[in-house]
Amino acid sequence: NEPRRGTLIILFTFFLALVLKLVPLGESFKYFRPEWVALFLIYWCLALPNRVGLLTAWVLGLIVDTTDGRYLGQHAMALTILAYFVLSFYHRIRIRPVVQQAVTIFILLFLYHLLISWFNLILQKNLAGDGPPGILAAMKPHLFAAAASALMWPVCYFFLRGLRRRYRID
Numbered sequence: 001n002e003p004r005r006g007t008l009i010i011l012f013t014f015f016l017a018l019v020l021k022l023v024p025l026g027e028s029f030k031y032f033r034p035e036w037v038a039l040f041l042i043y044w045c046l047a048l049p050n051r052v053g054l055l056t057a058w059v060l061g062l063i064v065d066t067t068d069g070r071y072l073g074q075h076a077m078a079l080t081i082l083a084y085f086v087l088s089f090y091h092r093i094r095i096r097p098v099v100q101q102a103v104t105i106f107i108l109l110f111l112y113h114l115l116i117s118w119f120n121l122i123l124q125k126n127l128a129g130d131g132p133p134g135i136l137a138a139m140k141p142h143l144f145a146a147a148a149s150a151l152m153w154p155v156c157y158f159f160l161r162g163l164r165r166r167y168r169i170d
Contacts, residue, residue, distance in 0.1 A: 005167065014037070018036075021035075021064070022067060035112065039149055044056070049087050054087070059076075061073075074116055074123070077115070105149060114142070
C-alpha cells in the first residue's frame, strides 16, 4: 500500500504540473511561463531515479504534445533527453545547493527549449517547405522561459521535497 500511495502522490504532482502549464497567462507574460512539467520531472528524477525515468518522461511528453496541439512526439523526445541527462548526472546535481541546482536547471531547460525549436524547425521545413527565420532569433523567448523556470526551481524543490517527506515517498 505504501509504494502505491507514493506513486499516486507522484502522479498527482505531474497532474498539478500539467494544470499549471495550462493556466492562461496574459500575452505579455507568455515568454515567462516556467516549464512546470520539466521542473517536476527533474525533481522526481533527482529524488527517485529508480522510480521516475525515461518512460515517465516519454509519457509526460506525449501528454504535453497533445495538450499543446503541436507535432506529436517533440516534447516526448525533448523530455526524454532531458530526463536522460538528469539521470546521468543526478549524483552531481543532487549534492549541490539549491541555488547551484537552479543554474544547472537553467542550462538543462535552455537545451530543452533548443531541442523543441530544432524539432519545430526541421518539421516546418519538411512539412511546409520553409521554416522560421532562424533558430537563434527564435531562441530569445526561450531564454526567458528557461530563466523563469530556474527562478521557480527553489519553490518546486522545497514544495516537492515537503510532499515527499510528509508522505514518506522512497
